[in-house]
Amino acid sequence: xxxxxxxxxxxxxxxxxxxxxxxxxxxxxxxxxxxxxxxxxxxxxxxxxxxxxxxxxxxxxxxxxxxxxxxxxxxxxxxxxxxxxxxxxxxxxxxxxxxxxxxxxxxxxxxxxxxxxxxxxxxxxxxxxxxxxxxxxxxxxxxxxxxxxxxxxxxxxxxxxxxxxxxxxxxxxxxxxxxxxxxxxxxxxxxxxxxxxxxxxxxxxxxxxxxxxxxxxxxxxxxxxxxxxxxxxxxxxxxxxxxxxxxxxxxxxxxxxxxxxxxxxxxxxxxxxxxxxxxxxxxxx
Numbered sequence: 524x525x526x527x528x529x530x531x532x533x534x535x536x537x538x539x540x541x542x543x544x545x546x547x548x549x550x551x552x553x554x555x556x557x558x559x560x561x562x563x564x565x566x567x568x569x570x571x572x573x574x575x576x577x578x579x580x581x582x583x584x585x586x587x588x589x590x591x592x593x594x595x596x597x598x599x600x601x602x603x604x605x606x607x608x609x610x611x612x613x614x615x616x617x618x619x620x621x622x623x624x625x626x627x628x629x630x631x632x633x634x635x636x637x638x639x640x641x642x643x644x645x646x647x648x649x650x651x652x653x654x655x656x657x658x659x660x661x662x663x664x665x666x667x668x669x670x671x672x673x674x675x676x677x678x679x680x681x682x683x684x685x686x687x688x689x690x691x692x693x694x695x696x697x698x699x700x701x702x703x704x705x706x707x708x709x710x711x712x713x714x715x716x717x718x719x720x721x722x723x724x725x726x727x728x729x730x731x732x733x734x735x736x737x738x739x740x741x742x743x744x745x746x747x748x749x750x751x752x753x754x755x756x757x758x759x760x761x762x763x764x765x766x767x768x769x770x771x772x773x774x775x776x777x778x779x780x781x782x783x784x785x786x787x788x789x790x791x792x793x794x795x796x797x798x799x800x801x802x803x804x805x806x807x808x
Contacts (some may be wrong), residue, residue, distance in 0.1 A: 529577040533610030538660040609654035669763040692784040694776025694804040703770035715778040726781025735782040776804025
């Protein structure tokens with residue numbers, strides 16, 4: 524099986540951890556501090572497993588960096604797509620980051636942090652020369668750096684498709700869902716629970732759906748909700764968010780919220796995101 528492999532490397536404090544988390548959220552299997560010489564064995568062991576793999580390689584593996592070019596060439600020769608993503612930053616930025624986090628530079632000795640940074644630049648220069656992507660994180664926020672990582676590795680088109688939308692119906696009487704980002708209350712709509720022939724049914728049944736969606740106020744609500752979501756979703760994606768849960772609530776979570784969530788889902792496919800609809804309280808009394 525052919526893989527997409529990303530080697531995440533660069534200077535300590537320059538953003539490798541941010542890059543690793545971004546790729547992990549995008550579906551990569553991420554390994555920290557795996558010596559490059561072990562990569563061919565790892566890929567062989569997972570031949571029927573992960574299609575996207577990323578590994579973090581830094582100065583902690585300096586004893587194994589001498590053969591990096593040969594290792595990467597052998598992996599490419601097997602047909603795998605390989606990118607070397609090298610993170611760097613200005614010395615001033617690196618010194619400030621270590622000062623703010625109170626972390627110790629992994630190579631610091633008696634000579635101090637600036638000398639340690641210079642020594643690490645020298646150690647990592649071989650890998651930098653092999654880099655297919657170089658990201659300078661100087662002056663960038665975590666969100667900005669995350670966006671650049673995803674755009675560089677996945678390409679701008681695939682990056683835009685990374686946001687996962689989940690529309691979840693629920694009943695307020697059972698509490699708010701955990702992890703919900705946006706909540707919309709549809710209890711202003713007439714309740715099918717009080718219509719005897721509709722009470723035993725759910726929002727998945729056409730009779731209940733027609734009753735809810737056919738109400739005069741519903742179309743106006745849907746138009747305003749679509750306008751809001753179509754405004755927000757691209758901006759959440761631009762900010763680097765990879766998942767968004769939209770809660771739609773009614774009293775019990777069986778009628779109105781279910782019908783509205785089912786109706787909203789197909790509209791959201793127009794955002795270019797992956798959309799899932801689920802119903803937390805559908806089977807509750």
